[in-house]
Amino acid sequence: MELTPSGYVDTFARDNLPPADLWPDLEFTIDDVNYPDRLNAATTLIDDAVARFGPERLALFTPEGEEWTYGELLARSNQIARVITEDCGIVPGNRVLLRAPNTPWIIAAWLGVLKAGGVVVTTMAMLREKEVDSLLELTQPNLALVDHRFLDGFSGPAASRGVEIIPIGSDADNDLTVRSGQKAESFDNVVTAADDVALLCPTSGTTGAPKATMHFHRDILANADTFARHIVKVGPDDKCACSAPLAFTFGLGALVVFPLYFGAASLVVERATPLELAQYAHDSGVTILYTAPTAYRAIIKAGRADLLSDLRLGVSAGEHLPQATWEAVHEATGLKLIDGIGGTEMLHVFISAAGDDIKPGAVGKPVPGFRAVILDDDGNEAPDNTVGRLAVRGPLGCRYLNDERQRNYVVNGWNVTGDAFLRDDDGYFVYQARSDNMIISSGYNIGAPEVEIALNEHPDVVECAVVGKDDRERGALVTAFVVLREDAAEGKEKAREIQNFVKTQIAPYKYPREIRFVEALPRNPSGKLQHFKLRDALKAEAAPAVHA
Structure with a gap:
């Protein structure tokens, strides 16, 4: 697929896209959805959201009682965009690395970087020095926005590679929160191409060397227009909670992209055990909880199914959901957990089912907008009830940053996930095992x-x-x-x-x-x-x- 003219000055991202013949085939079959050639995802997620839902609508809240409205989130993301462009010289296409636990400020920073035309590099706050250095070498960021509590293990590698650091959350004069307060609350978002790279998302590799997946501005919205719209059906009355950090695309979608796109609010928790998160969610009226099967099991085993009783939906992802776990949650709470398989390469969930369409023991069917098949060892489509490699196509797909492993993930235009599945007679995909390390x-x-x-x-x-x-x-x-x-x-x-x-x-x-x-x-x-x-x-x- 031919790319449209970029809105970037720094061409690093486009220069390091995989060769065109190694791209997955893209299929845009989402009903009533058309993305314009010029698109900045942050404009849609916060500027347009304020216009649609109003500046006073609740956007983010924490267990400690902090609350941000849509209007406040817009103002702070605009101020951050001003800090990184006016003070730090960030130009469109520069990479900006984020290192922090889940906080309202890191969400504002994520939006602010996109507004400025930057490419966000999302990272886990707990990564050690060697891991940090490998990611810096791979993604070559120009700036890092780092929670002041997580500067250790980062400052050294960043200094050696000439990466400027702005701390977040301290009272220092150079802190992002302090500097933002000195900026105007307006910003003219950079006009980016819909297929300009917006995100570099590190993913755990099976060879020991880090990989980063590359996702466009339109990819961010495509996940909202598929899984969130058709399966979860997020709405303005929802409050969302998720155990995953924003560095995981599961958490990024659940806590940022999906709620903002549909006018919902997010409970933002830095760190919590499954029981703590369930308690926070229960106390604050959360309606949609996203977490792993292990967390649901822990809540049920602790005899606290009551903490899930007010949820509208429970979403399970990140690992295989055993049928026994699904049945235990359903018996204890009446909830029909939504299972799903996704991945960093595809940004979020692409096979799932909800409500009466759920078949316990199966993950589900392709989310509207996606197709999936089972491939045999020769790369041909396997018949139903045959175990093989799961392959998927849709409006987005795997693009590794300058990495030969692209050849292994994309096969004949299909994204091949590394999971062994079968498709049963009813068209449901049933997990078997991981097929890699x-x-x-x-x-x-x-x-x-x-x-x-x-x-x-x-x-x-x-x-x-x-x-x-x-x-x-x-x-x-x-x-x-x-x-x-x-x-x-x-x-x-x-x-x-x-x-x-x-x-x-x-x-x-x-x-x-x-x-x-x-x-x-x-x-x-x-x-x-x-x-x-x-x-x-x-x-x-x-x-x-x-x-x-």
């Missing part, structure tokens, strides 16, 4: 090779292999098989030492919950590590586990 634990995507790289940095680790172990609570446990050097002692103390070390190398949620010490790892005659044998060993519980 991705571990999905409590809704987090964790690339096994990335954990292996961190483990191998420990001086006592000779070699290791990481796989996922089925777990009723988390979906999967990150489990490491470790070969130690000869004079290193095995045991719980060593396991805890290794785990703590890994937490210093990569984000803590990725650390191996189980360490299994072994004398050797299984390899084929050519020396390739056989992860499948380790998964089999876990199922048979053939190796002793050390929990720490």
